[in-house]
Amino acid sequence: MNVFEIISNTNIDYKEKKHLLAQAAENTLSYVNLSVKTEKHLKKGILCDIFEGHAPYRPRYILPDYEKYIEKGSEYLGIEPPKDMYEAVNALMIIYQYVPSITGYPVYVGQLDYILEKFIDTVSEKEARNLIKMLLINIEKTLPDAFVHMNIGPKETRAGRTILEMERELKKAVPNISLKYCKDETSPDFAKFAAEVALEIGKPYFVNHKEIKNILGENYGVASCYNTLKIGGGSYTLVRLNLKKAAQEAKDYKDFMDNVLPNVVDSLCEVINARAKFIVEEAKFFETSFLAREGLIDINNFTSMAGVFGLYECIELLTGLKLGHDEEATKYGEEILEKIKGVIDSIEGYGCFGTNGKIGLHAQSGIDSDIDVTAGVRIKIGNEPSIYDQVKTEGRLHRHFNTGVSDIYIFDKTAKQNIDGVIKIIDAAMKSGIKVFALNTSDSELIRITGYLVKRSDVEKYNRGEVIREDTVKLGAESIKNNKTLDRRVREIE
Amino acid sequence: MKGFVNRIIENSFIDGPGNRMAIFMQGCNMACLYCHNPETQRMCTLCKKCLEVCSTGALSIEEGRIKYDRKRCIGCDKCLEVCLNFSSPKYFEIESDELVKLILKNEIFLDGITFSGGECTLQTDFIIDVVKKVKNNSSLTAFIDTNGLINDENLNKLISCVDGFMLDVKAVDDYIHRALTGVSNELVLKNLNILAKTDLLYEVRYVLVEGYNDSIEEIKKLAELLKELNDYTRLVLIPFRPLGVKTHFRNMPSFNRVKYDIIFEEVYKILKERLIKKD
Incomplete structure (x- = not known):
């Protein structure tokens, strides 16, 4: 869209227009410096920077250390360390307005159960519930973007349980929620409750805490769509490689x-490094951000992400084999991923101190305009084998990724009557190496698109041409059309 | 040892506790008017009616029996519709070892296996063979979904080997039972009594059919009986649905939801949490 088209578009609201205009302004600059070879790959669509803009001036994803903020307050914001739950909730609502990201909304709002649990006894039980509800509503109204992501777990807390109870009641797409799940730390009762809620509202999704802790350490967060990154860090950029192309x-x-x-x-790494370098050296992000100045983020925790997608079609094109159905296909998949990892690790990742100086590998879960190409390393929608074969195949592929990989498993409504059975499958998936297990039911009002959720009724409104508050509804509606999102195989039970 | 299997559902949440593989055996000793999978009732008589309606060539005759090619099948189920014998060209013979292999392949996903049908206990020896082998190699549990029409010998064999039973009671009144199933419920109720005294009777199931077995008194009788027999068996009230039904009952509407809720409330007073609602 050109500037006039943005301004005169009747499908988007004021805030979204401002965001798009900023992007248009950014794109009047020439693209960060790239080699001719790499430019060609971008033009052909083999590489895609997901419309991040020509001259990045803030990291794509930022995961501030909110615990530190709550502990120390902020000089820049003039916030004293909160003394009770009222002050804590207020402090959080304030800082969210100051956390940059690619979307303009914070993609990570923190490990809210642990943060709030510390204050839960400063108010009555009823007040605590009201405050948590108010915070959730505030997030949904002021940050209307389904990439806004909250983490809970692995341990059960009163605050964590209340968050899930409230979310079940509110039934909103925002915020996205991840439960860090680990059989040794998450109580069975809490896990069952979380699964019950997930079957109803599509969140939280279950994150393999043990596996990810092994890679990134205890201090990690899940942001936006399944991006696992260090807290106090983030990712400068995410550029993706279309393996089909x-x-x-x-x-x-x-x-x-x-x-x-x-x-x-090699080109993928070049784009990533050029973009990261621009953020640090030209835009001087870390020199200008109060988050960095006050230690809420630290360049030492940052990295960049190399995304891949379309592995299914890539294998099919080159070998004629179908991932998930031919054992041999999985072996090819592993070989391809090993090769990619090998090349990435042979190149220095600019400023990637958070992942040992190398760019992180990420299975990119698709965008709305993808057509006839499967997200990340998933199995093509509609062609999924039995859930067991799907999990076993993908489990072998997931182990190659250090900054996020996932799949979505759709159950039919009988699952709601047998949560033990659902947990059994989740546990088996974790054992099989699945890093993020998202679940949804086929009749859910909230539809999981790639990593984010949209409301079925909002999609219908968008399709009728109404202006929608949440920017992600547009993406979801287009994705449903282009990616056959609703054709995911339902785990149907007779 | 070989068994006749109609189909295997790898992932079922409604055939016992947890996630289970459900194995539907071919053949039944009742002929319920509301049977939801009538194609499991009888063995094939080679009448070849199904061959005539298969449009994709998925069915053929080989070595004196119908051969079914899964890859060619488009799942239109016309073959099942035309079968006058309440059978299916799709059931297959499987060696117990092969079935055990299939089960163990997915062991980490499963809480256990459930044999259903048809009436699975007609193939008790096959079941015992499979269950023993599965238990020797895993901690999976084995459940039996039965209509209760089991002879003493088979019942005793199963009791000593499996972890739970789900028993269908079609009606408490013998006259109604005969009308619905074609057989008396004398043996069913006897077995209900026997199983209830073990710790294996996980669940009793009762399908509510309008005008047949849906009088509150009739269901209360069953609930009282269960309450008297033990303190743990659950009772699941299932509303009739015409889905898959092949007899004249296919024209009967789904069981009235309001009536269902009234019955549920009444029976709940007797069994409390042991009574399970079904959508």
């Missing part, structure tokens, strides 16, 4: 592995 460039599998793939991954 890359495969179309190759003569055969050998040519793909020996020539095409190393070449495009």
